[in-house]
Amino acid sequence: MSTLSAQPVEDLLLLTGRMAVVTGAAMGIGRAIAGRLAEAGAAVVLADLDGEAAMQAAGELSSKGREALAVQADVAHDDDVAALFDAALAWRPALHILVNNAGIFPATPVLEMTAFEYDRVQNVNLRGAFLCSRQAGRIMRHQGAGGSIINITSIDALHPSGVGLAHYDASKHGLWGFTKNLALELAPHGIRVNAIAPGAIDTPGVADMATISDIAADEFLQAFTARVPLHRIGDPDDIARMALVLASDASSYMTGSQVVVDGGYLLT
Numbered sequence: 001m002s003t004l005s006a007q008p009v010e011d012l013l014l015l016t017g018r019m020a021v022v023t024g025a026a027m028g029i030g031r032a033i034a035g036r037l038a039e040a041g042a043a044v045v046l047a048d049l050d051g052e053a054a055m056q057a058a059g060e061l062s063s064k065g066r067e068a069l070a071v072q073a074d075v076a077h078d079d080d081v082a083a084l085f086d087a088a089l090a091w092r093p094a095l096h097i098l099v100n101n102a103g104i105f106p107a108t109p110v111l112e113m114t115a116f117e118y119d120r121v122q123n124v125n126l127r128g129a130f131l132c133s134r135q136a137g138r139i140m141r142h143q144g145a146g147g148s149i150i151n152i153t154s155i156d157a158l159h160p161s162g163v164g165l166a167h168y169d170a171s172k173h174g175l176w177g178f179t180k181n182l183a184l185e186l187a188p189h190g191i192r193v194n195a196i197a198p199g200a201i202d203t204p205g206v207a208d209m210a211t212i213s214d215i216a217a218d219e220f221l222q223a224f225t226a227r228v229p230l231h232r233i234g235d236p237d238d239i240a241r242m243a244l245v246l247a248s249d250a251s252s253y254m255t256g257s258q259v260v261v262d263g264g265y266l267l268t
């Protein structure tokens with residue numbers, strides 16, 4: 001029987017004494033995840049391309065008494081990623097959790113897509129997760145105390161949600177495959193690797209979404225809601241609560257899994 005089975009339920013989600021790096025944490029899903037992990041007691045590094053917005057998000061957490069550090073970084077760039085983890089370890093002595101959340105989803109039909117647009121989506125969504133996981137994995141292996149890596153995929157890792165996202169769907173299918181293989185590779189080190197596949201979540205990124213097939217983003221969301229069995233668009237905290245479970249000891253026997261959090265959308 002695992003020693004965790006004797007742990008009181010209120011302690012299972014505690015992250016006191018642990019450090020987490022969350023990418024794309026200035027807004028949307030990443031910001032909500034950073035908030036929940038910090039509330040559970042983790043010291044959280046909020047990494048984002050938008051350094052000013054990350055500072056603001058970290059400032060809000062600090063004003064609530066949480067431990068938060070903002071770092072400007074483009075996850076697609078090796079140097080930025082190396083500097084991000086250097087800054088994290090200069091702040092706290094050990095790394096326990098990585099959430100690869102930074103992602104972009106510019107809608108463009110393939111026949112109109114430039115190779116630059118295609119590459120940028122792969123570089124942020126897939127290469128970024130690789131670079132951060134490699135860095136975090138090396139640090140966690142060296143520490144010898146395990147860890148948790150969480151990749152934010154999408155229902156588009158399993159099934160397309162709309163036309164114009166072929167580059168995005170390729171990146172998210174890729175991230176799911178990456179998750180499974182990395183889970184195998186890191187299991188001997190006690191490092192768990194899982195994914196969360198969100199359905200439609202109300203975030204600044206979705207609000208800013210370019211029109212898809214000439215439909216505005218809010219109309220697209222309304223049409224999407226009609227197809228969700230729980231009949232609402234998801235809130236960033238719906239994903240953050242699942243990230244808290246995957247980051248914590250509550251999921252200590254889970255690795256290589258993808259949890260779909262979509263209000264039942266994929267059932268339809």
Ligand SMILES: NC(=O)c1ccc[n+]([C@@H]2O[C@H](COP(=O)([O-])OP(=O)(O)OC[C@H]3O[C@@H](n4cnc5c(N)ncnc54)[C@H](O)[C@@H]3O)[C@@H](O)[C@H]2O)c1
Nearest residue numbers: 024026028029048049074075102103154200201203204205
């Ligand atoms: N919102 C949804 O409906 C939805 C659904 C499924 C999956 N997802 C995934 O969830 C993640 C977050 O989505 P969101 O809706 O919160 O997005 P968002 O656009 O609201 O926020 C994304 C954040 O990531 C940052 N970012 C973008 N590129 C970056 C880079 N290269 N390096 C570092 N930071 C970068 C942005 O500055 C922003 O702060 C993405 O991976 C997305 O694919 C979102």
